[in-house]
Ligand SMILES: *[C@@H]1O[C@H](CO)[C@@H](O)[C@H](O)[C@H]1NC(C)=O
Ligand SMILES: *[C@@H]1O[C@H](CO)[C@@H](O)[C@H](O)[C@H]1NC(C)=O
C-alpha cells in the first residue's frame with residue numbers, strides 16, 4: 001500500500017460516533033514479506049504429525065487470533081491441536097479446511113490484518129470439532145446508525161511522523177471516496193474540532209489496551225464500544 005512507507009507508526013481512524021457500516025467492502029491488499037510470511041513459505045505442505053521449524057510461530061499466530069488457548073505450547077510439533085486450530089482458521093476465512101499449510105492459507109495469513117482476535121472466547125478458543133463458518137458481518141448492539149449522510153473528517157496527531165502530508169491527505173480522500181461511491185454518504189475534510197471522524201498517527205500504546213505491535217504485524221484493532229477504529 002502507498003502508506004507502507006510508515007515505519008513504526010500506523011495510521012488509524014477514529015470515529016466519534018459508532019460506525020454504521022457493518023463491514024468494509026473488499027479492497028486489494030498486498031501480501032507482506034514479514035518474517036512470518038517467510039516462515040509460512042517454509043511451512044508449505046506441512047501437516048499433522050510433522051515437526052518443522054516455524055510451527056511454533058504458526059502456533060503463536062493461531063493463538064494470537066483466538067484459535068489456540070493462550071499459554072499453549074509453542075513447540076514445533078504440528079499436533080492435533082494445531083491441525084484443529086488451523087482448520088478452524090481456514091473455515092473462518094472461507095478457505096478449504098484442509099488442516100494443511102496450503103497455498104491459500106499462506107496467502108491469507110500473509111495479508112495485513114486487523115489486530116483483534118477472530119474468535120473471542122474464554123477460556124478455550126478451540127473447542128473440539130469445528131464450528132461452521134461465521135456470518136460475514138454483525139451489527140453493533142442496538143444497530144446504531146449515523147443520523148446524517150454528510151460526514152466530516154479531520155487529522156489529529158498522536159505521533160510525529162515524517163511523511164508526505166499531501167500523499168496522506170490524498171489517500172484519505174480516496175478512501176472516503178470509495179465509501180461515497182457505494183453508499184449514500186459523502187465526506188469532506190475539515191479542521192473543525194467537531195468533525196465526525198478523526199484520523200491520525202499513533203505508536204505503541206495509544207487510546208486502548210492494544211498497543212500497535214510494529215510494522216507488518218497486526219493492524220489496529222476495531223472496536224465498537226462507543227467508537228470505532230480501523231487502520232489502513
Ligand atoms: C460470506 O461471504 C463469502 C464470500 O462472498 C460467501 O461464500 C459465504 O457464503 C458468506 N457467508 C455467509 C454466512 O453469508
Ligand atoms: C508528495 O506526494 C505528492 C502526491 O503523491 C507528490 O506529488 C509529491 O511529489 C510528493 N512530495 C514529495 C516531497 O515527495
Ligand SMILES: *[C@@H]1O[C@H](CO)[C@@H](O)[C@H](O)[C@H]1NC(C)=O
Pocket residue numbers: 150187188
Ligand atoms: C465539501 O467540500 C467541497 C469542496 O471543497 C465544497 O465545495 C462543498 O461546499 C463542501 N460541502 C459542505 C457541505 O461543506
